[in-house]
Amino acid sequence: MPRGGMTGLSSALKAACESSGVTFRLGTPVRRIVIENDRAAGVELASGVVITAPVVASNADPRTTCLELVGAAHLDTGFVRRVRNIRSNGIAARVDFALDDLAGIAGSGKANLASRMLFAPDMDYIERAFNDSKYGRVSAEPLVELVIPTLLDGSRWQRTRHHATALVQYAPRRLAGDADHAREALLKRTTDIVERMVPGFSSRITASRVLLPADVERELGNAGGHWHHAEVALDQFFMLRPIPNLARYRLPVDGVWLCGAGTHPGGGITGLPGRNAARRILAE
Template sequence: AEKGRAVGVVTQGGEALRAKAVVSAINPATTILNLAGPREVDTGFVRKVKNIRMKGDAAKLHLALDRPPQFAGVDAAGHKGRLVIAPSPDHVEGAFNPSKYGEFSPEPVMEITLPSLVDPSLAPSGACVLSAVVQYAPYALKQGWTAGKPQFLKAIMAQLEAYAPGIGATVRHAELLTPDDIEGRYRMPGGHWHHGELQADQMLMSRPVSGWSGYDTPLEGLFLAGAGSHPGGGISGAPGLNAARRIIAMRA
């Protein structure tokens, strides 16, 4: 930054790249507090960024299976879609409650896909990969994730076994990413892949923070185009599209 304006980026190797606009699609807190630096931005904005709630409560499960699983009551076409394990609203609430006290759900809610059924190149012939979002897994597990992760994986596999009998015997490899893992691997503070909770006070005109929902920041020339901006993460690409439109409009 020079004279209150973002003028480019410096790579890890020390190369400086100058630009009229700098667009960040990473976490707003990382962008403002670590990359730009709080000294370059007014204290009120910095305070708001520090107060964004972004402690993740979802884990990601990846399984390599010897063969495709068979979920009870689901036809072949259904297996190619999104499979949700959430028997009732009460069950979802019951799964969420432990996370309020730093514990994981003993009967977790899951959103499951079997990507290799749609794209066979993702697994060897006859084998299958499973990907699932697992809720709820608090960022700050009371017992710590080193001890808790094996126990949570056991609970997840028990839940899967109940809906897809025999799946456990076909697991060749399992990877479970807790919010703590997501934070460490992808440098997302709090391990929240939406870069901040999608709650009423952190949505729409209040995303990423109140008064700054237009993708620009107090540091002129710096724009936020990631999941921390409206309308949040996912695969829509909407924050990036909106930010690009904003930059074009400001230049015009």
């Protein structure tokens, strides 16, 4: 865990880019990529302002980039069909907890709490958890991977308030029932499981929130709400990510590139899709 958490990493990267002359416009949605004479001419912001540029690199997900930002009118029908078939429905939820002081939590020493705690007893358990998602339900008995980031940085032991975050599987994008009910059920099941791993945990919770794939889709704009922009499966990986025609980062419109998690080698905080895309763009 980087010092200062993921916010610290983002701030450090931003400062490094700015020192090389990069300008950031945060909270500024792009409405479309402007195409003129079959090649990139810039981007149009939601405000209507147009920024001209001969090269546009998008780390919005591949479906959004191709179908919304570029638009099917600029792409051939076979390509559009393949992009529409990219599987990008999310299957994981994030449950965050705000916690009071953790001192005196029964049964878990400092070392345990500061490690990654996983609840997935065996393969049958994982398969049963997945089965629920096939029918549009959040798992009755989910897999839970818990981290308390505020304990991972040694300097933070003096804190009296903490934040715990759990990766919870499975939570399908398309729910058979009501999303509020699914959030409530998943929060209760997750809290019960964490309580089993860390007795006393639930008595320290002061606030919580559940992010379902639909919430990720709404907040980040990822079509389908998949954390990594496209399912990480063998037929959408390596030289097939997200589809063979896009595996070299280049769209079939000159000057438009993908540079995000939907491209090789996929998601996570590696920076590698961006680095690979930048090298390809510079090589051209």
